[in-house]
Amino acid sequence: MDQNSYLELKNISKTFGSVTALDDISFTVRHGEFISILGPSGCGKTTALRVIAGLERQSQGSVLINGEDVSREGVAARNVGIVFQSYALFPNLTAADNIAYGLTGHISREKVWQRVTELMELVGLSGLGKKYPAQLSGGQQQRVALARAMALSPNLLLLDEPLSALDARVRVRLRDEIRQLQQRLGVTTIMVTHDQEEALTMADRILVMDQGKVVQKGSPHEIYEKPATPFVASFIGSMNFMDTAVKISKGLYNVSGSTFQVANENSTTELMQGDRATLAIRPEDVMVEGPENHGDNRFAGHIDSMEYRGALFRLGLTLSASNGTLPPITADVPTEKIRRFAINLQTTVSVTLPPERLLIYKNQNGGATGTLLSHGVYCG
DSSP states (O other): OOTTTEEEEEEEEEEEEEEEEEEEEEEETTTEEEEEEEETTTSHHHHHHHHHHHHSSSSEEEEEEEEEEOOTTGGGGGTTEEEOOOOOOTSSOOOOHHHOOOOOOTBBBHHHHHHHHHHHHHHTTTTTTTOOOGOHHHHHHHHHHHHHHTTTTSSSEEEEEETTSSSSHHHHHHHHHHHHHHHHOOOOOOEEESOOHHHHHOEEEEEETTEEEEEEEOHHHHHHHHHHHHHHHHHHHEEEEEEEEEEETTTEEEETEEEEEOOOTTTTTTOOOOEEEEEEGEEEEESSEOOOOOSEEEEEEEEEEEEEESEEEEEEEEEETTEOOOOEEEEEEEHHHHHHHTTOOEEEEEEOOOOOGGGEEEOOOTOSSEEEEEEOOOOO
16 A cells, blocks of 8 residues: 555455445545545445445455555444435535534533634534524535535535535536645545536546546546546547547558558557548647648548537538538537637638547447557647
């Protein structure tokens, strides 16, 4: 175990009858780090959190906290604070009493209320201690749950979809507050979420899970810029896939009769000449310009649809090539550029897929289910 690590999961598996919820997962979390476990419903992320907390016993593998094997220990022995998706507040207790619940019997009554006052101020609830949960907004209830989880000064904070029940504006405000609080206190934190934006904006590192496995680990930038599989690429952000590519030679691929150049192809790539692959590019990396645009991978684009998104338009495009039509793609274009070029549904535009922004995946079973082979280095 790394001396800087506080938590380590080693070869954890968990089955419920014939269903495998966790399939041999391993990872470490450093002291003071904010980790997000990200994935779709049913991928095993909440089960992983419950195993870490001691609420579920793993079928195999071990959990180490601060170097000590706690695999057979319960919640009380792990010094964790937990915030559940439903908040799990006691409806018959005031906000202050909810926060004080875990403190009562451990310290004097005077110190209990001193601690409650500190926590309520910390989470921005000063003056609301006498209100019951039903009298509080969703965001305020979330703060009460967070304060209660922090009451016993846990070394590990576990957040299970903490913002999913809130409206969009409150979510944005609270995710910033939670992140700032976590950084100020330096508490090691693991948050489970299916919301990619939460993970990207809050976490130091992200673990992406699919079907009980961790399929990629890395910083938010790494996960977004270099997704290891088409699943990760499509789950985090949007991605265009062209899964009928055939390798011609190093850095050159044929898609529907058109040749694509891919920059900085990894010399150790597993693809050989004639192998099938998938090319991928994010909508924001597709360049839509006027007809004077020049460069590699440039095509005439017919606009099939325009979806207004405020600061940008998402365009649905059909690309014309000398040998026919390429697979349809989407492009995210700033609204300012739409106005400047007077782009509308009747406009023909020049579309470039920059070689340095194309990802390559090796096809498995004839589709885009492979792993990342290479990625262009973005320098601008």
